[in-house]
Amino acid sequence: MTDTQNEGLLIVGEDLCEKLVGRSDAFEAVEAVFSAMARGDAYNFPVIREAIGYADALYGFKSGFDRAGKVLGLKSGGFWPGNMAKGLTNHQSTVFLFDPDTGKLAALVGGNYLTAVRTAASSSVSISHLARKDCKVLGMVGAGHQSHFQLRAAAEQRDFEKVVAWNPHEDMLARLGETAKELGLDFEAVTQQELGAKSDVIITITSAFEPLLMKDWIKPGTHIACMGTDTKGKMEVDAALVASATVFTDEVAQSISIGEAQHAIASGAITESQIIPIGKVINKDHAGRTSDAEVTLFDGTGVGLQDLAVASVAARLASESGQATRVAL
């Protein structure tokens, strides 16, 4: 951002984000910011999320500062359940980036596509650092909007041959099968138990409030990325599975309060000190997986710094390519 600060406000819309920010850009940005968080160079501010009492909307913002990358800002937005009927997606968000030297607004960046691509990058970073190298079968629990982004990003991390998938709403699986086929991967819809028995890597990306996978269904050596649980009360896997795995996360504070680990923490099955920030693995301050039999679990709660990191890439690429709209402030 720093080279663009004095040239007015940069506006980067959704289409331009989609055109400019690819999976590898998002991977690099998210991996770098997780690393900065673990070094203490970047931190998230407390999250605000409120039911506004209008249009059934949930609105809030996530913000933070990455001193290493010089990225300061917030993602504002939320969930408007009536949007679909208006031809809009229910989740709406916009990222605001500020010049960290002056506090001046530097860029407005569409946050919808970037949320999906940064969430997929997060599980992808976890697979890159924690999954066994010889993984062949990817298990997908969930078949909604995010699942396609998750699948595409994960497929780049290992030489997967096949995708097995389960979703509570079966009719949604056909589209996920099409995405798998596009990627040259075999696809099979399976039961939850079969998914556990066959998968080397599992991604969960649903809106569940109860466990969809039980501990005894999982093979030794599996890596699980739990990506759907981002709110108090949500749950995708058995708390006993969390307790039996080595648990990594984007941010410990979110993992224990709104992430998948909240339930194992609440029951006392694990303690906060057992949860490892993935940035420590990236920075080589933690070994990560230590055996082929170990079950590793990544609790990807979604932090504001991820949004700021990818929005900053979008703003830089838009500025460099002269494609962004500029407005004098």
Ligand code: NAD
């Ligand atoms: P979506 O509405 O497109 O899909 C929802 C998915 O959850 C579908 O697979 C659906 O069948 C399933 N589902 C719905 N209700 C369920 C229930 N009661 N029990 C079990 N499964 C249920 O949503 P999406 O955009 O694909 O998002 C999926 C989840 O990921 C949401 O919970 C969302 O909040 C979360 N999310 C997390 C992050 C993060 O950073 N961790 C980022 C974005 C979205």
